[in-house]
Each structure stands twice: as C-alpha cells, then as structure tokens.
Ligand SMILES: *[C@@H]1O[C@H](CO)[C@@H](O)[C@H](O)[C@H]1NC(C)=O
Ligand SMILES: *[C@@H]1O[C@H](CO)[C@@H](O)[C@H](O)[C@H]1NC(C)=O
C-alpha cells in the first residue's frame with residue numbers, strides 16, 4: 001500500500017521540475033534599462049516565444065526582439081546608453097575640458113580657428129550623433145562650381161588656395177551668352193566669396209511645343225531652337241481666321257502659345273495634366289467639351305460640360321495633383337507603405353508610426369491620418385513622441 005501511495009507524488013515532483021525547466025529561465029530582463037510591461041512576462045512563456053522590447057530614454061536597444069530558449073532569452077535583451085563620441089571638427093577648438101564620450105543631451109561648445117567667429121554649441125542627440133554642428137572654414141574661400149563660366153584672370157593668381165583679398169575674373173564659355181551677376185568676385189575676410197556670382201545664360205535652347213499641335217502646322221520644324229530663334233506656324237482650318245504666326249525662343253522658353261481662332265471660337269483651353277472630350281462641334285469648330293484629368297489627378301470642379309459662347313470659353317477647371325505618400329513618410333516618422341503610393345486630392349489615408357514612436361501624448365495613437373490637398377500632404381499630428 002505504501003509503495004503505491006508514493007508513486008503519484010514522485011510523478012508530481014517530476015512534472016513540476018520539467019515545467020520549471022521549460023519556463024523559469026526566461027524571466028524579466030536583467031538589464032534595468034529595458035522598458036517592458038511586466039504582464040509581458042507573466043503567464044506561460046513557451047520555449048520559442050518572442051518578445052520585442054524598448055529601452056528607457058537615453059538608451060537604445062541592442063536587438064529588435066528576444067526569444068525564450070532553454071538557456072534564457074536569446075539574445076539577452078540589453079540596452080546600451082546612448083553616447084556621442086568626442087566631436088571631431090576640423091579647424092575648431094573645443095571650449096573647456098574634452099571628454100571621450102558624452103551622454104545624451106550633453107552640450108559642448110567650440111570655436112572655429114578662422115570662421116565663423118561666434119562660439120558654436122552642439123548637443124548629443126537621441127541617435128548618438130551631435131546636433132547643431134556647423135563647419136569651420138580653413139581660412140580660405142572654397143572653390144565654387146559655376147556653370148558656363150571660365151576664369152580669365154586671378155589676383156594674385158588663378159589657382160587655389162584663395163585667401164582673403166583674392167580676386168577672380170570670369171567670362172562666359174559661350175560667346176552667345178550674356179553674363180548676369182558680377183564679372184569679378186573677391187574672397188572676403190569671412191572666407192566667403194562676394195555675391196552675386198557670375199551667371200551666363202542666353203544660349204539656352206527650346207524644344208518643339210507639345211500642346212495644341214492639332215490646330216497648327218509648323219513651318220520650320222526642328223528638334224531644338226536656339227535662343228531668339230523663331231518658330232513659324234500656320235493655323236489649320238477651321239482655326240485659320242488668323243492664318244499664321246510666330247513664337248520666339250527666349251532663354252529656353254517660348255514667348256507664348258499658338259494664337260489661332262475660327263470665326264466663332266478659339267480652340268478649347270488646354271488643361272495641364274488633363275484632356276478634353278468633344279461634346280459638340282459646329283462645322284469642325286469645337287463648341288462644347290467635357291474635361292478629364294489623367295489618372296490620380298482630380299478635377300477642381302465637377303461640371304459636365306464647358307461651352308464656347310460669343311467667341312469665349314467658360315473658365316476651364318484645374319487638375320489637382322495627387323500626393324506621394326512615400327516622399328512624406330520619412331519626414332514624419334511614418335512607416336513607408338510597401339510600394340509607391342499616391343493619394344488623390346481630398347482623399348485620406350492612415351499610416352502607422354515607425355515602431356517606438358507615437359503621435360499625441362493624451363491618446364497614445366500609433367497612427368496618423370493624412371489628407372491630400374493639391375499635391376500637398378496634410379498631416380494632423382506627427383509621430384514625434386518616443387514610446388516608453
Ligand atoms: C598663388 O598665390 C598664393 C598666395 O599668394 C601662393 O601661396 C601660391 O603659391 C600661388 N600659387 C601659384 C601656382 O603661383
Ligand atoms: C481657312 O482654310 C480653308 C481651307 O483651307 C479655306 O477655305 C479658308 O478660306 C481659310 N480661311 C481663311 C480666313 O483664310
């Protein structure tokens with residue numbers, strides 16, 4: 001009888017030990033800088049369970065998540081203090097005693113050996129990088145990349161280094177160009193060149209216009225037109241009330257658009273990023289159109305048709321631009337959507353904050369709603385609060 005009575009007890013002990021062996025090595029992280037709600041660790045933690053964790057402010061995590069294994073958490077959930085290394089700024093001297101490392105939010109001041117003159121204060125930011133660094137000059141004016149110009153004279157010479165008082169004189173590389181700005185620049189005592197810099201323009205070319213070509217015949221068609229070149233055109237019937245005209249290429253742009261008109265109406269106004277469908281025509285003269293926009297663009301007003309009356313067209317609508325989500329997400333700490341995402345004018349879209357950040361400190365919101373307004377993304381909040 002005694003022998004039989006002992007058996008279940010032995011079984012029980014064995015079972016508890018086994019269960020403990022599986023569970024109790026994955027406990028609260030040893031590192032007291034790990035921030036994690038305690039309920040996270042309560043209950044049954046099975047081998048293989050994964051947990052992500054965060055660190056207290058001023059610390060950063062060494063891994064994204066840890067897994068519960070027979071030997072405890074792998075990797076060990078650790079946080080390391082955010083530190084900035086001693087700043088290395090060329091041509092500068094740190095004010096005060098220099099340390100090897102600085103804690104987050106610590107400030108350091110330095111002054112430049114040359115320019116700028118006032119001391120500069122920098123702060124160790126939450127990425128472990130210094131914020132507010134301004135470069136110091138090396139006592140010379142830097143070489144500038146200037147387009148379409150060549151140096152024809154330099155005092156004392158034409159080559160770098162250029163120190164205070166150094167003068168360079170320029171000419172346009174192309175004889176057809178006109179120079180704007182200063183012909184000569186001087187290296188000033190603040191190690192900047194005097195402004196405005198020389199600029200050469202004029203021999204900029206124009207390409208064949210691409211709009212409203214259905215109403216004209218080009219009389220001297222070319223791929224490119226030089227500055228001050230004419231583009232002569234003939235208006236096609238029935239828009240040949242004025243039979244021909246010319247456009248002039250001025251600094252890379254045509255000085256206007258084709259002027260063609262019929263006895264009753266000019267051609268329908270051109271819509272940028274859109275097109276029209278002819279709804280009514282009178283002896284080939286278009287008198288009524290319906291406007292559409294290319295995909296993702298939205299009409300500024302929903303009107304079925306636009307008419308030409310007494311030789312004048314109703315004011316056409318606009319095509320309002322979509323917003324690119326991908327361009328905006330990085331600025332606002334948002335998770336990028338998988339592929340390139342466009343949102344139409346007036347449409348809303350919900351985006352998650354990048355992990356570790358939230359929007360709003362009253363309601364801990366992990367997303368923001370964005371709305372598009374003619375190409376500008378409007379964001380009600382930004383994910384600028386670190387989740388702890
Ligand atoms: C140009 O002038 C500077 C300052 O006067 C001088 O140090 C440098 O050697 C000169 N360079 C040449 C190529 O003459
Ligand atoms: C317009 O062109 C048509 C067809 O070529 C021609 O019959 C008409 O006379 C022209 N109108 C004007 C005003 O030149």
Ligand SMILES: *[C@@H]1O[C@H](CO)[C@@H](O)[C@H](O)[C@H]1NC(C)=O
Nearest residue numbers: 230245246247248255256257
């Ligand atoms: C463009 O220039 C040409 C040639 O000088 C001129 O005939 C035409 O009227 C100009 N167009 C505009 C819109 O100013």
Ligand SMILES: *[C@@H]1O[C@H](CO)[C@@H](O)[C@H](O)[C@H]1NC(C)=O
Nearest residue numbers: 335337338350351352366367
């Ligand atoms: C945003 O987060 C929610 C809740 O965590 C999730 O269900 C959703 O899939 C996420 N959306 C995207 C686009 O990642």
